[in-house]
Amino acid sequence: MAAGDGGRLRPLTDSQPKVLLPVRERPLISYPLRALVSQGITEIAIVVGYRAQQVKEALRNCAPRGCSLEFVYNPDYDDGNALSLRAARDFVGDDPFILCMGDHIIEPALIAMVLAARPAATTLVVDSEASLESQLNDATRVLIDGDNRLVRIGKRLRKWNAVDTGVFRFTPDVFSTVDHLYEHRGNGLELNDVMRFRAAHAPHVDTCDASGLFWTDVDTVEDYRSAEQQLEQRDGLRL
Secondary structure, rough: EEEEOHHHHOOOOOOHHHHOOOOOEOOOOOHHHHHHHOOOEEEHHHHHHHOOOOHHHHHHHHHOOOOEEEEEEEOOOOOHHHHHHHHOHHHHOOOEEEEEEOOOEEEEEHHHHHHOOOOOOHHHHHHHEOOOOOHOOOOOOEEEEEOOOOEEEEEOOOOOOOEEEEEEEEEEOOOHHHHHHHHHHHHHHHHHHHHHHHHHHOOOOEEEOOOOOEEOOOOOOOHHHHHHHHHHHHHOOOO
């Protein structure tokens, strides 16, 4: 998902989308793309919105080798990120799929982990040992039970034992959930709302724990500076 306007990164995003901000001389979105391709996922939809043409032009020049990109436009990109998920419905078709955030830097092993997880309608990669400021600032908190199933999710949970890393595996029935929630709530629908509903009403939402693997979220100017520093400290990590 790469549709947002990166409002909290202004003025850096006044003239370019957040996902194109350079991190160690590479566009931010190149990190999740390379992680996907490294694990054999080569058919990828990029959901664009804010400055969509810039994203398209940039990725035509710097997309990882061997991948096929399709761009999906979400005109409602400022009305909740669940609408970006919904925009990808036709691309997904009848197949299970992986969803990643375009503003996250992730180690490829996170993708390998969710691919290897037991089959489930919904799987979320979490981190029960997150300690970096960029992981915890504005984090989506999750409460996981003893069977590694999602109990609760939200940014203001008082009781929680892990955080959301921004990597998901869904089956296409997730679009029915999005449609149902949108019908009742309208704009402003977030992916957290979808996950909360599925945890309460679907058979279950599985999780897998990526503790010890590297990932970071870039939401603010401070996060952006931190991402550069973290990658410098992990110079040997293949991303």
